[in-house]
Amino acid sequence: MIAEGGFQSLQWLMTVLIPPPLRRDRRQHAIRARKCDAMQQIAPVERSKETARHTYDKLSSWYDLLAESSERRFRTLGINLLAPSEGESILEIGVGTGRALAPIASRLGDEGRLYGIDISSGMLAVAQRRAVRAKVDRRVQLVQGDATALPYQDGSMDAVFLSFTLELFDTPEIPVVLSECRRVLRAHGRLCVISLAKEESTATRVYEWVHHVLPAMVDCRPIYTGDALEAAGFGITATRRAHDFGIGIDVILATPSPV
Numbered sequence: 001m002i003a004e005g006g007f008q009s010l011q012w013l014m015t016v017l018i019p020p021p022l023r024r025d026r027r028q029h030a031i032r033a034r035k036c037d038a039m040q041q042i043a044p045v046e047r048s049k050e051t052a053r054h055t056y057d058k059l060s061s062w063y064d065l066l067a068e069s070s071e072r073r074f075r076t077l078g079i080n081l082l083a084p085s086e087g088e089s090i091l092e093i094g095v096g097t098g099r100a101l102a103p104i105a106s107r108l109g110d111e112g113r114l115y116g117i118d119i120s121s122g123m124l125a126v127a128q129r130r131a132v133r134a135k136v137d138r139r140v141q142l143v144q145g146d147a148t149a150l151p152y153q154d155g156s157m158d159a160v161f162l163s164f165t166l167e168l169f170d171t172p173e174i175p176v177v178l179s180e181c182r183r184v185l186r187a188h189g190r191l192c193v194i195s196l197a198k199e200e201s202t203a204t205r206v207y208e209w210v211h212h213v214l215p216a217m218v219d220c221r222p223i224y225t226g227d228a229l230e231a232a233g234f235g236i237t238a239t240r241r242a243h244d245f246g247i248g249i250d251v252i253l254a255t256p257s258p259v
């Protein structure tokens, strides 16, 4: 055991002996370790990808009835933070029924492209019809696939958008999805995530209980979005926290931190 005075001297000695860049690395490592610990406290997602695909296929024809009225304002906030501009290449992960396609694609001009990926062919079919109706289908390319292995080249996207999707990946997969986002983003690219936010509240506990008893139907659950982004090597540039029926919703804009 080291007496308090001895401990302070030891800390002083380490400050003198360890060069500033190494001290910064140790601090960042400690912050990342704390954030990773926090991520372990979130509820697991205990359904397979096959179940997710099947559930969203079945939900696709009436998904908008369930979600549209409550989620629109968060999506609009996220798209405004993302600020798509003419000529950009943007990827949406978990496109769903394509409710963000027209608002994003309409800002990209004829040279811009909006790529969309989703595991469910049923959701993608609804999204494709919506893009045609909104006359943005020539700017939109949809593909069926898994966000843990994105079929896009390194550094090919100006921005990535996820709306109510990151929180449906199981805890060990969240860093995998975020590292894929980082891989496909250009150096100064932007990532916008809208997700349920874990808070200490009765509403959160009730939601987590419903997620626990209906793991396939309610596969999303609140997560520590900002911590997950920082642990995956993103710097947060803007963050908004709002509530819907008492549940926290994070809308966060981030950019890859330099390596």
Ligand SMILES: C[S@@+](CC[C@H](N)C(=O)[O-])C[C@H]1O[C@@H](n2cnc3c(N)ncnc32)[C@H](O)[C@@H]1O
Residues within 6 Å of the ligand: 049, 052, 053, 056, 067, 071, 093, 094, 095, 096, 097, 098, 099, 117, 118, 119, 120, 123, 145, 146, 147, 148, 162, 163, 164, 165, 168, 220
């Ligand atoms: C809760 S919905 C959100 C849809 C849309 N982003 C929105 O805000 O309306 C989640 C979407 O993620 C898709 N999804 C689930 N697991 C996925 C995976 N592993 N890879 C890609 N998409 C996935 C689902 O099929 C579904 O369309």
